[in-house]
Amino acid sequence: MTLFSLPDFQQLQQTIERCTSADVEQALISRNPTIHDLAALISPAAELFLPEMARRSALLTAQRFGKTIQLYAPIYLSNYCTNRCAYCGFSADNRIARRCLTLDEAETEAEILHKRGFQHILLVSGEAENAVDVEYLEAIALRLRGRFAAVSIEVQPLSTAHYTRLFKAGITAVAVYQETYDQKMYKQVHLSGKKTDYHYRLETPARVAAAGMREVGIGALLGLTDWRAEGLALGLHLAWLRKNFWSTAVTVSFPRLRPAAGEFEPRVIVSEQNLSQLIFALRLFDPDAGLLLSTREEARYRDGMLGLGPTRYSAGSCTAPGGYSHPEQTDGEQFSVGDQRTMEEVSLAIAAKGCDPVCKDWDSAFQT
Numbered sequence: 001m002t003l004f005s006l007p008d009f010q011q012l013q014q015t016i017e018r019c020t021s022a023d024v025e026q027a028l029i030s031r032n033p034t035i036h037d038l039a040a041l042i043s044p045a046a047e048l049f050l051p052e053m054a055r056r057s058a059l060l061t062a063q064r065f066g067k068t069i070q071l072y073a074p075i076y077l078s079n080y081c082t083n084r085c086a087y088c089g090f091s092a093d094n095r096i097a098r099r100c101l102t103l104d105e106a107e108t109e110a111e112i113l114h115k116r117g118f119q120h121i122l123l124v125s126g127e128a129e130n131a132v133d134v135e136y137l138e139a140i141a142l143r144l145r146g147r148f149a150a151v152s153i154e155v156q157p158l159s160t161a162h163y164t165r166l167f168k169a170g171i172t173a174v175a176v177y178q179e180t181y182d183q184k185m186y187k188q189v190h191l192s193g194k195k196t197d198y199h200y201r202l203e204t205p206a207r208v209a210a211a212g213m214r215e216v217g218i219g220a221l222l223g224l225t226d227w228r229a230e231g232l233a234l235g236l237h238l239a240w241l242r243k244n245f246w247s248t249a250v251t252v253s254f255p256r257l258r259p260a261a262g263e264f265e266p267r268v269i270v271s272e273q274n275l276s277q278l279i280f281a282l283r284l285f286d287p288d289a290g291l292l293l294s295t296r297e298e299a300r301y302r303d304g305m306l307g308l309g310p311t312r313y314s315a316g317s318c319t320a321p322g323g324y325s326h327p328e329q330t331d332g333e334q335f336s337v338g339d340q341r342t343m344e345e346v347s348l349a350i351a352a353k354g355c356d357p358v359c360k361d362w363d364s365a366f367q368t
């Protein structure tokens with residue numbers, strides 16, 4: 001299998017810095033945007049063009065996705081983690097209440113979300129194989145099979161053989177974020193554990209696609225380093241996955257750092273304007289990519305972005321294991337959410353903007 005590799009992070013920064021207004025104007029009219037067009041669209045020179053970028057992003061999104069916003073919710077299975085990531089509430093260093101749901105407890109959480117109307121769920125865990133391994137994930141997938149339109153996972157990176165096994169059990173998508181594409185920063189914030197292996201993580205989306213998964217989600221944690229260069233790296237990764245695994249859909253997430261146990265302060269500020277520019281730029285670069293905006297963001301911002309580029313919203317999320325059954329327990333959360341509205345409230349806000357909240361855009365019966 002060919003491997004994805006990136007130019008040096010500083011080189012990406014220099015490419016972006018060199019972009020001029022003329023490059024941005026060219027990128028805006030390009031029918032087949034190149035990676036250089038993406039660099040222009042995320043450059044400081046493009047900030048003057050944000051209203052036009054938003055207009056074009058909205059147009060492309062409507063052409064490719066209609067007015068639909070797909071809703072999903074995470075289920076946190078376990079907050080045990082053997083890694084020490086400086087920015088995360090689940091880091092092995094942090095003294096938080098740890099727990100791993102039993103299969104029955106996980107099923108109860110799923111049932112609560114099912115009753116609320118969710119058809120797409122994302123199973124999330126810290127990275128600790130002794131708590132959440134392939135057998136455990138497979139058992140949950142088999143229990144939930146047929147009850148949801150799509151069950152995705154966001155857990156530790158696995159082998160292709162393990163992804164194949166989970167796909168057969170009913171998992172259809174895997175999210176695995178690089179966190180940062182800047183190798184130097186990656187080393188600084190990943191202090192110990194298997195996650196310190198930058199390249200193994202970078203190659204994970206390809207293993208997911210090679211296993212035949214329907215969809216793979218990539219992303220970078222915004223707030224660690226230069227967001228513009230992270231955006232360009234994301235674009236390169238996205239384009240590489242498209243070229244090498246054309247039958248696997250790719251989604252992109254833009255998680256901005258949120259307050260979490262451990263009191264990590266973002267290294268760089270990424271404003272809402274910055275985040276919007278990145279989302280518009282990626283939409284113009286790849287009109288077919290699913291773009292996610294999670295409950296990390298405030299309700300006001302999420303409502304403002306409706307129809308402009310993102311196609312998938314989480315709603316009514318809880319980031320602690322067992323949090324739907326026991327909403328009073330907030331100790332053990334990965335991070336505090338910014339949009340605390342229920343699924344009904346988010347759906348109403350989506351409809352008020354003239355968009356359609358959709359709980360299901362896929363049926364597992366389509367899966368062969």
Ligand code: SF4
Pocket residue numbers: 081082083084085088089090091092125126127195
């Ligand atoms: S980011 Fe993931 S791997 Fe790192 S501490 Fe948090 S849960 Fe563990």
